[in-house]
């Protein structure tokens with residue numbers, strides 16, 4: 001894995017310029033679809049869609065349940081771009097490549113990033129099928145130096161030492177709670193701390209117990225690097241974890257998790273996740289799309 005790879009400003013710009021030459025959409029909101037949640041893109045109107053393999057500079061998706069398509073379109077009067085498939089560190093991508101689309105989105109004029117993922121729960125009160133608003137994260141790879149911001153800092157995107165407190169926007173979290181109540185789905189909505197581990201194996205029981213003791217509510221293998229890069233370049237972030245399984249914490253428990261089960265819960269809960277995201281986009285305030293290349 002080339003974790004120290006550096007991507008120049010020009011390379012991000014080239015991809016952004018190519019996309020702007022291929023579509024008239026100028027997105028304000030970007031959505032990253034987690035495992036089994038690719039249907040979020042289906043609701044976009046007037047779609048322009050690009051296979052990752054056709055986009056200059058884009059990495060390729062290799063994981064089942066991640067289609068590998070970038071979809072532009074309109075949703076509730078806002079222009080959106082949706083990643084049907086994300087890149088994970090465990091696929092062998094460098095962290096710069098994993099987060100490559102985020103900086104491209106910034107150059108396209110995006111101001112809000114919505115991240116979604118599938119995650120296993122550690123919190124005792126959570127059930128499979130619950131939807132967790134991400135309040136904060138623990139970036140385990142980041143804590144030991146596997147951070148997409150390592151290497152030369154590109155001041156055009158953000159500062160050398162960015163703050164990460166408050167990286168999940170409080171206003172959007174409150175709005176999502178209100179929306180869940182109005183939609184009658186508040187009983188499946190939770191709020192908590194997401195932890196990223198490297199994967200691709202699921203946790204041992206001892207690891208699960210450690211995460212539980214540390215106050216982790218849900219664990220997954222993505223999202224944190226994307227949010228770090230988004231926060232660095234000034235994007236507003238909202239995140240949802242779909243709880244696809246309870247992480248096994250007991251040696252007496254005979255259940256075990258697998259990726260097919262994760263995708264199945266995604267399918268079962270897709271409608272609710274879609275409703276929440278659609279209403280949130282409808283009701284979030286956005287500045288007019290005049291920030292393309294602003295401060296960059």
Ligand SMILES: O=P(O)(O)O[C@@H]1C[C@H](O)[C@@H](CO)O1
Nearest residue numbers: 034035117118221222259262
């Ligand atoms: O892309 P996300 O974080 O939703 O994917 C999760 C973590 C692993 O990639 C996979 C495990 O089933 O789902």
